[in-house]
Amino acid sequence: xxxxxxxxxxxxxxxxxxxxxxxxxxxxxxxxxxxxxxxxxxxxxxxxxxxxxxxxxxxxxxxxxxxxxxxxxxxxxxxxxxxxxxxxxxxxxxxxxxxxxxxxxxxxxxxxxxxxxxxxxxxxxxxxxxxxxxxxxxxxxxxxxxxxxxxxxxxxxxxxxxxxxxxxxxxxxxxxxxxxxxxxxxxxxxxxxxxxxxxxxxxxxxxxxxxxxxxxxxxxxxxxxxxxxxxxxxxxxxxxxxxxxxxxxxxxxxxxxxxxxxxxxxxxxxxxxxxxxxxxxxxxxxxxxxxxxxxxxxxxxx
Amino acid sequence: xxxxxxxxxxxxxxxxxxxxxxxxxxxxxxxxxxxxxxxxxxxxxxxxxxxxxxxxxxxxxxxxxxxxxxxxxxxxxxxxxxxxxxxxxxxxxxxxxxxxxxxxxxxxxxxxxxxxxxxxxxxxxxxxxxxxxxxxxxxxxxxxxxxxxxxxxxxxxxxxxxxxxxxxxxxxxxxxxxxxxxxxxxxxxxxxxxxxxxxxxxxxxxxxxxxxxxxxxxxxxxxxxxxxxxxxxxxxxxxxxxxxxxxxxxxxxxxxxxxxxxxxxxxxxxxxxxxxxxxxxxxxxxxxxxxxxxxxxxxxxxxxxxxxxxxxxxxxxxxxxxxxxxxxxxxx
Numbered sequence: 013x014x015x016x017x018x019x020x021x022x023x024x025x026x027x028x029x030x031x032x033x034x035x036x037x038x039x040x041x042x043x044x045x046x047x048x049x050x051x052x053x054x055x056x057x058x059x060x061x062x063x064x065x066x067x068x069x070x071x072x073x074x075x076x077x078x079x080x081x082x083x084x085x086x087x088x089x090x091x092x093x094x095x096x097x098x099x100x101x102x103x104x105x106x107x108x109x110x111x112x113x114x115x116x117x118x119x120x121x122x123x124x125x126x127x128x129x130x131x132x133x134x135x136x137x138x139x140x141x142x143x144x145x146x147x148x149x150x151x152x153x154x155x156x157x158x159x160x161x162x163x164x165x166x167x168x169x170x171x172x173x174x175x176x177x178x179x180x181x182x183x184x185x186x187x188x189x190x191x192x193x194x195x196x197x198x199x200x201x202x203x204x205x206x207x208x209x210x211x212x213x214x215x216x217x218x219x220x221x222x223x224x225x226x227x228x229x230x231x232x233x234x235x236x237x238x239x240x241x242x243x244x245x246x247x248x249x250x251x252x253x254x255x256x257x258x259x260x261x262x263x264x265x266x267x268x269x270x271x272x273x274x275x276x277x278x279x280x281x282x283x284x285x286x287x288x289x290x291x292x293x294x295x296x297x298x299x300x301x302x303x304x305x306x307x308x309x310x311x312x313x314x
Numbered sequence: 315x316x317x318x319x320x321x322x323x324x325x326x327x328x329x330x331x332x333x334x335x336x337x338x339x340x341x342x343x344x345x346x347x348x349x350x351x352x353x354x355x356x357x358x359x360x361x362x363x364x365x366x367x368x369x370x371x372x373x374x375x376x377x378x379x380x381x382x383x384x385x386x387x388x389x390x391x392x393x394x395x396x397x398x399x400x401x402x403x404x405x406x407x408x409x410x411x412x413x414x415x416x417x418x419x420x421x422x423x424x425x426x427x428x429x430x431x432x433x434x435x436x437x438x439x440x441x442x443x444x445x446x447x448x449x450x451x452x453x454x455x456x457x458x459x460x461x462x463x464x465x466x467x468x469x470x471x472x473x474x475x476x477x478x479x480x481x482x483x484x485x486x487x488x489x490x491x492x493x494x495x496x497x498x499x500x501x502x503x504x505x506x507x508x509x510x511x512x513x514x515x516x517x518x519x520x521x522x523x524x525x526x527x528x529x530x531x532x533x534x535x536x537x538x539x540x541x542x543x544x545x546x547x548x549x550x551x552x553x554x555x556x557x558x559x560x561x562x563x564x565x566x567x568x569x570x571x572x573x574x575x576x577x578x579x580x581x582x583x584x585x586x587x588x589x590x591x592x593x594x595x596x597x598x599x600x601x602x603x604x605x606x607x608x609x610x611x612x613x614x615x616x617x618x619x620x621x622x623x624x625x626x627x628x629x630x631x632x633x634x635x636x637x638x639x640x641x642x643x644x645x646x
Contacts, residue, residue: 205419211374212414213407213434213485223433227424 042307052303058296075103077110096281107263118248119241125183130190138198178257197229231308242297320347327385336597342549355540363549408438411486415498417478421470428466453484476507548604555630565632
């Protein structure tokens with residue numbers, strides 16, 4: 013075999029048509045820019061930490077969050093009770109850990125309600141215009157005229173105080189923001205040529221709205237949702253602080269603030285640590301949401 | 315093929331836009347007809363009403379403020395202007411389809427090409443998804459997109475301009491339309507791609523036998539593909555004739571102007587002869603001939619008498635007083 017003159021065919025690398033490069037989509041682009049921004053990266057880390065805490069709450073918590081030990085009331089932070097105990101001797105660290113579950117639940121469900129209702133209303137108003145738009149947007153204007161916490165209080169007063177009703181109330185309060193953002197985006201998207209092209213192929217109105225217009229509004233919706241989760245958690249904590257949200261003995265952060273306010277002078281840790289938890293979570297969602305907005309804004313692309 | 319009865323007839327089409335500052339007569343009395351397998355060019359400057367004519371045929375005029383105030387659009391003998399929105403949806407994309415000027419913006423950026431093509435097919439054809447996908451592959455092959463099966467999964471931004479226009483053409487042809495309205499299909503493309511796309515349209519027309527309404531401002535495109543031409547000015551047709559006869563023997567002063575403003579490779583030194591002035595305000599058209607204020611050959615009566623369209627030769631119609639003396643003057 014080796015004796016034969018070995019004539020190898022010229023090794024021309026016939027450039028085989030490469031499989032098309034992985035689609036560097038809008039979202040991948042945005043993600044890489046997002047991670048590069050320090051503040052939004054911090055936000056992202058905090059959010060991940062919150063989610064992990066919520067998932068592994070039973071593992072992380074050192075005590076049962078509702079276990080009453082009257083002999084251990086108002087213990088200062090120590091190696092036994094890392095963040096101290098409250099007026100019923102419950103471990104504050106464990107309560108905060110379990111409270112993260114409630115906070116995530118509140119944030120996601122309330123924003124879910126706002127988003128679904130807001131996107132529908134805003135989409136219909138923006139797409140169909142005219143009197144439909146007038147009616148929907150005037151209702152939205154009325155909703156916006158109320159201070160949000162006042163409106164939430166009023167709604168809970170009607171529905172009755174409970175965590176579920178607090179979530180519904182906070183969700184309704186968040187509808188106007190979504191509706192306005194979606195409406196304005198729809199107004200610009202519906203004038204584009206590809207929507208005209210969709211009409212020219214004979215597509216139906218609601219098909220155009222849901223298949224062509226709304227998917228092009230995802231970026232602002234996601235930004236609003238992220239920022240909205242922070243606000244929703246804050247609002248729900250406010251309601252719970254006022255006794256209108258989570259009911260005892262649920263370890264809700266706002267309710268914990270309320271429980272500890274009597275002992276603010278003597279045992280400040282009871283109120284400090286839940287306060288810090290609320291602060292960090294809201295900060296995290298705001299940082300992340302801001303970063304997301306910048307990352308998705310094509311004008312800021314380098 | 316060409317002496318069949320017209321598939322599409324537009325008669326006395328008037329499309330006006332009602333704005334606060336007055337009525338814009340964007341299309342003001344357009345007449346034409348087109349036979350199966352024929353290509354009709356509609357030529358004119360920006361704002362002469364070419365695109366609005368096309369949109370009126372498709373009944374896609376944004377309303378309000380736009381309104382088709384008068385006229386008939388007969389497709390296979392039926393008046394499209396009298397159809398309900400539901401009936402129109404069945405015609406759009408199936409029997410009359412349209413391709414747009416800018417392929418960069420006329421595909422939905424968040425959906426894959428496959429999804430958009432399948433949507434078009436499923437809207438009109440009684441097929442299941444996998445049949446529609448096969449049809450999409452067929453169409454991509456038809457318009458000459460290599461690796462059609464893989465390319466279907468791509469998003470519009472992964473195609474070049476020329477390829478996107480091919481995708482648009484493929485989508486327009488999805489249901490074998492009988493009339494294809496091409497609204498400046500090559501304007502946004504560079505010259506080599508323009509030629510390819512025109513050639514493709516020509517080839518597809520021969521294969522599929524559809525009629526094409528080619529809207530353009532480029533007389534080069536007309537020379538390349540059109541059988542007959544309508545020149546429009548200020549919402550009105552000013553000259554309507556065979557393409558050959560338009561280039562050999564242009565009659566209307568506006569057409570002369572258009573021809574003179576094309577740079578010629580043979581006469582380098584000459585300054586380009588632009589048509590003086592700007593198109594008139596469509597809200598307040600001058601009395602008499604709309605083109606008179608810019609016309610080098612305007613006579614006194616041009617400012618008072620609005621000429622009607624007159625037959626000067628066999629199948630050569632012109633709206634100009636220069637020729638009306640030979641015929642009888644019909645005041646409008």
